[in-house]
Amino acid sequence: MxxxxxxxxxxxxxxxxxxxxxxxFADAHPPLSPHEAVVEANRCYFCYDAPCREACPTGIDIPGFIRRIATGNLRGSALTILEANIFGGSCARVCPTEILCEGACVRLAEEDRPVRIGALQRRATDWLMAQDPRPFTRAAATGRHIAVVGAGPAGLACAHGLARLGHEVTVFEARAKPGGLNEYGIAAYKLTDDFAQREVAWLLSVGGITIEHGRALGRDLDLAALRRGYDAVFLGIGLAGVxxxxxxxxxxxxxxxxxxxxxxxxxxxxxxxxxxxxxxxxxxxxxxxxxxxxxxxxxxxxxxxxxxxxxxxxxxxxxxxxxxxxxxxxxxxxxxxxxxxxxxxxxxxxxxxxxxxxxxxxxxxxxxxxxxxxxxxxxxxxxQVFVPDPVHGDGTLALALDEGRIAVDAGRRTSLPGVYAGGDCIAGVDLTVAAVEDGKIAAASIHRQLLG
Amino acid sequence: MADLSTTFAGIRSPNPFWLASAPPTDKAYNVVRAFEAGWGGVVWKTLGEDPPIVNVSSRYGAVRYNGVRVAGFNNIELITDRPLAVNLREIAEVKRAWPDRAVVVSLMVPCTEASWKAILPPVEDTGCDGIELNFGCPHGMSERNMGAAVGQVPEYVEMVAAWCKQHSRLPVIVKLTPNITNILAPARAAQAGGADAVSLINTVTSITGVDLDLMAPEPVVDGQGTHGGYCGPAVKPIALHMVGDIARDLPGLPISGIGGISTWRDAAEFIALGAGTVQVCTAAMHHGFRIVDDMIDGLSNWMDARGYRTLADFHGAAVRNYVHWGDLNLNFRTLARIDQDLCIRCGLCHIACEDTSHQAIAAQRIDGRRRYEVIDAECVGCNLCAHVCPVDGCITMAPQPTTQPKLVWAQHPNNPLRVAAAAE
Incomplete structure (x- = not known):
C-alpha cells in the first residue's frame, strides 16, 4: 500500500x-418555457380516474392541473396542486416522478415517454409563487393552539393546514432554518436559488404560524409539557440517527x-x-x-x-x-x-x-x-434511523413504535391522545411527498378532534 | 405511377391541385413560385373594377386547438388591391410562360350587365383558361352588393352567369357561398345560367375569437373587428357535405372542391365525393407552396396501391353511398371492440360513454389493474369510444352479422307514415 x-x-x-x-450546481432540470409547457400539457390525455393521480401520495388531480395549463388557467392549475400538496413547488423538483406519477403515465404504454408531470407542476407552482405572494387565507380564529415539532415538509404541511382552518400554530425546530430535508438533505442542483427557504416563507404568508428555532424535542422541549401546553401536538421529527x-x-x-x-x-x-x-x-x-x-x-x-x-x-x-x-x-x-x-x-x-x-x-x-x-x-x-429518545417520557417510551418508528393510525394519530406524527419518523416510504400527505392528513384529524 | 392530369370544364392541368383565389395568387411573383413548386393551376385573386379597393391592416384571424395552430382561419381581406391593368398584364405573362398550367381568373364587379360586359374582353385577352365568378366573399364586398350578396340570391347567380356566358367564350365557374340554407339552390341557378362548373365552398361567415383584453372581435383593426370568412381544416366537413349534395343531386355538373384541403387524403376524399379538381389556400398559407409535393406523390402512391390509374377511376366513387338518412339500414348493428393488448387504460372511453352516452363500457379492476369492457347489451354502436380513444386501432367497431333484411325508416313499424311492404 x-x-x-x-x-x-x-x-x-x-x-x-x-x-x-x-x-x-445550477438547476439540473431547468424550468419549461411557457410554450414548452403548453405543448407538453397538450400531450396529456386527461385520463379518467387517472393512474398518475393514484400514484401520487398526495393525490394531486394531475390531469386537472395539466388541462388548466393547456387552457392558460395557471392560477387554477397551481391551486389544484397546492390544495392537495402545499409543497407542490419542491415536490415538482425533488419527487422521484419516475416511480410515482410519471411511472404510471399511460403514455408509457405507447411511446416510452411519459408526460413531464413534474416539470408541468413546477411551471404552475412557480407561476403562482411569482404572481401571488399570499394565495391562501385563514378561516376565522378558533382560539386553539397546536404545537408542531419539526419544520420539515411534514410539520409545515400540518401547520399550514391548521393555520388555514383558523388555528394558531407554533413550530419548534432544532435547526437554524426551516425546511427540513428540503433545506439540508436534497442535492443542491435539485433545489437551486434558495428555493427551500423561498417556498417556506411563501407558505408561512398564510399567517398564524410561528417558528421557534433552536428548540429540539428531548433537549429543550418535552412531550408531556407540550401536551399540557397545547391543544394538540404533531411530531415531524424525522430521522435523527445515521x-x-x-x-x-x-x-x-x-x-x-x-x-x-x-x-x-x-x-x-x-x-x-x-x-x-x-x-x-x-x-x-x-x-x-x-x-x-x-x-x-x-x-x-x-x-x-x-x-x-x-x-x-x-x-x-x-x-x-x-x-x-x-x-x-x-x-x-x-x-x-x-x-x-x-x-x-x-x-x-x-x-x-x-x-x-x-x-x-x-x-x-x-x-x-x-x-x-x-x-x-x-x-x-x-x-438513517429513527431515534426514539425524545419521545421518552419519565424514562419510559411514551409512544408505541412500529418498525422502529412512531406508530400511527390512518389519521396519523399516535398511541397518545392528542399527539400526531408524520414524515420520516413514522413507518412508510421516506419521501417529501409522503411527508406532506402525513402533515395534511394530521391537520384534518386534529381539526376534527378539536372541533368535531 | 398514376396519371393525375385533369380536364375540368375544358380546362387542362397536370394535376388536380389548384391554388384558390386568395392572397397566394395575387401577383405573378407568388403564382410563378407556386408553379415552380408544382401546383397544377391557380385561380388568380379576384379582379374588380378600378379604382382598386383598399384593404385594412390586420387581416387574418386563426383558431388554435389544443396547441395546434391554424385549425381554422379567417380573413377580412377584400379582392385584389392592385390596378386592373397590372393584374391583367401579369396574368398574360404568367400564362405565356406556363402554358401547361391552369390559370383561371376570379372576377367580381357590380351586379350590372355593363360592368360584366366591360371586364370580360380584357380578361379573355390575357389568354387565361377560364373565369371564376366570386359570389362568395362574405365580408366587405357583400356590403357593396357584390360577393355573397349575389351568391345568396339564386336569381342573381343565374343572371350573372348568363351574362358571362353571353359575353365571353371562356369556361365559367361559379364559386358558391356556403352562407345559405341549401347549396342546391345557387348550384341549380348557376347551371341554369349556363355555367360550366361550380366551385365551393367559399368562406363561412365567422368571428374567430374575441380579444379579451381589447374586448374586440379578432382580427382587431384599431380596437374593432368585423366578421370575416372562415376556412382551413375546420371547414372541411361543411365543404364535403355541400360538394356531396351537388354531386348527388346535380350529376354531371363539374365541381372544383374547396374547403380545408391540406393533404392528399383530403383531396382524395373530395374527389371521391365528386370534385374534379381541388383548390387549396389555408394549408399553403400555413406551410408554403412546398406542401404540393406530398399532395402529388401521396395521391399518386395511394392510387397505385388501389389500382386506380386515373382520377376518373375513383372520381365520384363515394357519391352513390351518400344517401339520405331515410335510406339507411335500421337493422344494421355495429359494436365497439376494445383490443386489451393495445389499451393503455386511460379510461377515456369509459367516462365518455358513462357520462354522455349509453353506460356501455364497464370500468373494472382486475388484480388492481384497470380494464375496460364493452357491455354489448348496452352498446348502440355510436362510435364515440372509438373516436375518443387515443390509440389507433385499439377500439374498433365490429359490424354484426344479421339475418334480417335491410329496413329503412319508411318501412319501420315505429313510423306512423310507414309505407306498407309490397307483399302486404
Missing part, C-alpha cells in the same frame, strides 16, 4: 473553477456521514470553499448515496465510486437516479460490502471490500473474496 500512503488524504477545496462550480458501518476506523479523518456532507454542501454558498477528496468512495445504495457521489463529482472529485452490497435491482435509489449518477461519472460497484477501513497517518487511505452474493432469501452474504479501493474520502450512506 505504499502508493496509497503517498497520496492518502488528498482532500482539497477549489478543485474546479468558479464558473465550473456554478454550472455544476447508521454506522460497524468497522474500526470510522472516526478516521476523511470518513464522514453522507448526510452531513450534503447538509454542509447545501449550507455553503461558495462551493469553492468545500474540501473534497480526489478519490471518494460512497457506501450505500439509496438516494443519499447517489446525491453524495454525484455532488462529490460535481465538486471536482476525480473519482467517485458507490459501493453497494447487493445488485442494481435492490438499490433503493431509482433506476433514474442510478443513471443520473453514472451520467455524472460516478462508478457504481455492486455486490461488495465494506470489510476494513485502511488508514495512513490517521487518515483514511482506502476501503477493503468483501465481495457478496445474494442468498436464497435475498440477503447479501460474504463470498470471502476481497478487493481494495483507494480513497481519500469515505462517505457513509447506509441508512
Amino acid at each position: 505504499s502508493d496509497t500512503a503517498e497520496t492518502a488524504g488528498d482532500i482539497a477545496a477549489g478543485r474546479l473553477k468558479p464558473a465550473e462550480l456554478a454550472a455544476n 447508521r454506522a458501518l460497524g468497522l474500526a476506523g470510522e472516526t478516521l479523518g476523511g470518513v464522514r456521514d453522507a448526510v452531513d456532507f450534503i447538509a454542509e454542501l447545501r449550507q455553503t454558498a461558495d462551493k469553492g470553499r468545500l474540501p473534497i477528496g480526489r478519490r471518494v468512495v460512497v457506501i450505500g445504495g439509496g438516494n443519499t448515496a447517489i446525491d453524495a457521489a454525484t455532488q462529490a463529482r460535481r465538486l471536482g472529485a476525480e473519482e467517485a465510486t458507490i459501493v453497494y452490497r447487493r445488485g442494481p435491482a435492490e438499490m433503493s435509489a431509482t433506476h433514474h437516479e442510478q443513471d443520473w449518477a453514472q451520467t455524472n461519472g460516478v462508478r457504481i460497484r455492486h455486490f461488495a460490502a465494506p470489510h476494513r477501513l485502511l488508514a495512513s497517518g490517521g487518515r483514511v487511505a482506502g476501503v477493503e471490500f468483501m465481495r457478496t452474493r445474494l442468498d436464497a432469501a435475498g440477503r447479501a452474504v460474504a463470498t470471502g473474496e476481497t478487493y481494495t479501493l483507494h480513497a481519500d474520502m469515505v462517505l457513509k450512506a447506509v441508512g
Whole structure:
C-alpha cells in the first residue's frame, strides 16, 4: 500500500473553477418555457380516474392541473396542486416522478415517454409563487393552539393546514432554518436559488404560524409539557440517527456521514470553499448515496465510486437516479460490502471490500473474496434511523413504535391522545411527498378532534 | 405511377391541385413560385373594377386547438388591391410562360350587365383558361352588393352567369357561398345560367375569437373587428357535405372542391365525393407552396396501391353511398371492440360513454389493474369510444352479422307514415 500512503488524504477545496462550480450546481432540470409547457400539457390525455393521480401520495388531480395549463388557467392549475400538496413547488423538483406519477403515465404504454408531470407542476407552482405572494387565507380564529415539532415538509404541511382552518400554530425546530430535508438533505442542483427557504416563507404568508428555532424535542422541549401546553401536538421529527458501518476506523479523518456532507454542501454558498477528496468512495445504495457521489463529482472529485452490497435491482435509489449518477461519472460497484477501513497517518487511505452474493432469501452474504479501493474520502450512506429518545417520557417510551418508528393510525394519530406524527419518523416510504400527505392528513384529524 | 392530369370544364392541368383565389395568387411573383413548386393551376385573386379597393391592416384571424395552430382561419381581406391593368398584364405573362398550367381568373364587379360586359374582353385577352365568378366573399364586398350578396340570391347567380356566358367564350365557374340554407339552390341557378362548373365552398361567415383584453372581435383593426370568412381544416366537413349534395343531386355538373384541403387524403376524399379538381389556400398559407409535393406523390402512391390509374377511376366513387338518412339500414348493428393488448387504460372511453352516452363500457379492476369492457347489451354502436380513444386501432367497431333484411325508416313499424311492404 505504499502508493496509497503517498497520496492518502488528498482532500482539497477549489478543485474546479468558479464558473465550473456554478454550472455544476445550477438547476439540473431547468424550468419549461411557457410554450414548452403548453405543448407538453397538450400531450396529456386527461385520463379518467387517472393512474398518475393514484400514484401520487398526495393525490394531486394531475390531469386537472395539466388541462388548466393547456387552457392558460395557471392560477387554477397551481391551486389544484397546492390544495392537495402545499409543497407542490419542491415536490415538482425533488419527487422521484419516475416511480410515482410519471411511472404510471399511460403514455408509457405507447411511446416510452411519459408526460413531464413534474416539470408541468413546477411551471404552475412557480407561476403562482411569482404572481401571488399570499394565495391562501385563514378561516376565522378558533382560539386553539397546536404545537408542531419539526419544520420539515411534514410539520409545515400540518401547520399550514391548521393555520388555514383558523388555528394558531407554533413550530419548534432544532435547526437554524426551516425546511427540513428540503433545506439540508436534497442535492443542491435539485433545489437551486434558495428555493427551500423561498417556498417556506411563501407558505408561512398564510399567517398564524410561528417558528421557534433552536428548540429540539428531548433537549429543550418535552412531550408531556407540550401536551399540557397545547391543544394538540404533531411530531415531524424525522430521522435523527445515521447508521454506522460497524468497522474500526470510522472516526478516521476523511470518513464522514453522507448526510452531513450534503447538509454542509447545501449550507455553503461558495462551493469553492468545500474540501473534497480526489478519490471518494460512497457506501450505500439509496438516494443519499447517489446525491453524495454525484455532488462529490460535481465538486471536482476525480473519482467517485458507490459501493453497494447487493445488485442494481435492490438499490433503493431509482433506476433514474442510478443513471443520473453514472451520467455524472460516478462508478457504481455492486455486490461488495465494506470489510476494513485502511488508514495512513490517521487518515483514511482506502476501503477493503468483501465481495457478496445474494442468498436464497435475498440477503447479501460474504463470498470471502476481497478487493481494495483507494480513497481519500469515505462517505457513509447506509441508512438513517429513527431515534426514539425524545419521545421518552419519565424514562419510559411514551409512544408505541412500529418498525422502529412512531406508530400511527390512518389519521396519523399516535398511541397518545392528542399527539400526531408524520414524515420520516413514522413507518412508510421516506419521501417529501409522503411527508406532506402525513402533515395534511394530521391537520384534518386534529381539526376534527378539536372541533368535531 | 398514376396519371393525375385533369380536364375540368375544358380546362387542362397536370394535376388536380389548384391554388384558390386568395392572397397566394395575387401577383405573378407568388403564382410563378407556386408553379415552380408544382401546383397544377391557380385561380388568380379576384379582379374588380378600378379604382382598386383598399384593404385594412390586420387581416387574418386563426383558431388554435389544443396547441395546434391554424385549425381554422379567417380573413377580412377584400379582392385584389392592385390596378386592373397590372393584374391583367401579369396574368398574360404568367400564362405565356406556363402554358401547361391552369390559370383561371376570379372576377367580381357590380351586379350590372355593363360592368360584366366591360371586364370580360380584357380578361379573355390575357389568354387565361377560364373565369371564376366570386359570389362568395362574405365580408366587405357583400356590403357593396357584390360577393355573397349575389351568391345568396339564386336569381342573381343565374343572371350573372348568363351574362358571362353571353359575353365571353371562356369556361365559367361559379364559386358558391356556403352562407345559405341549401347549396342546391345557387348550384341549380348557376347551371341554369349556363355555367360550366361550380366551385365551393367559399368562406363561412365567422368571428374567430374575441380579444379579451381589447374586448374586440379578432382580427382587431384599431380596437374593432368585423366578421370575416372562415376556412382551413375546420371547414372541411361543411365543404364535403355541400360538394356531396351537388354531386348527388346535380350529376354531371363539374365541381372544383374547396374547403380545408391540406393533404392528399383530403383531396382524395373530395374527389371521391365528386370534385374534379381541388383548390387549396389555408394549408399553403400555413406551410408554403412546398406542401404540393406530398399532395402529388401521396395521391399518386395511394392510387397505385388501389389500382386506380386515373382520377376518373375513383372520381365520384363515394357519391352513390351518400344517401339520405331515410335510406339507411335500421337493422344494421355495429359494436365497439376494445383490443386489451393495445389499451393503455386511460379510461377515456369509459367516462365518455358513462357520462354522455349509453353506460356501455364497464370500468373494472382486475388484480388492481384497470380494464375496460364493452357491455354489448348496452352498446348502440355510436362510435364515440372509438373516436375518443387515443390509440389507433385499439377500439374498433365490429359490424354484426344479421339475418334480417335491410329496413329503412319508411318501412319501420315505429313510423306512423310507414309505407306498407309490397307483399302486404
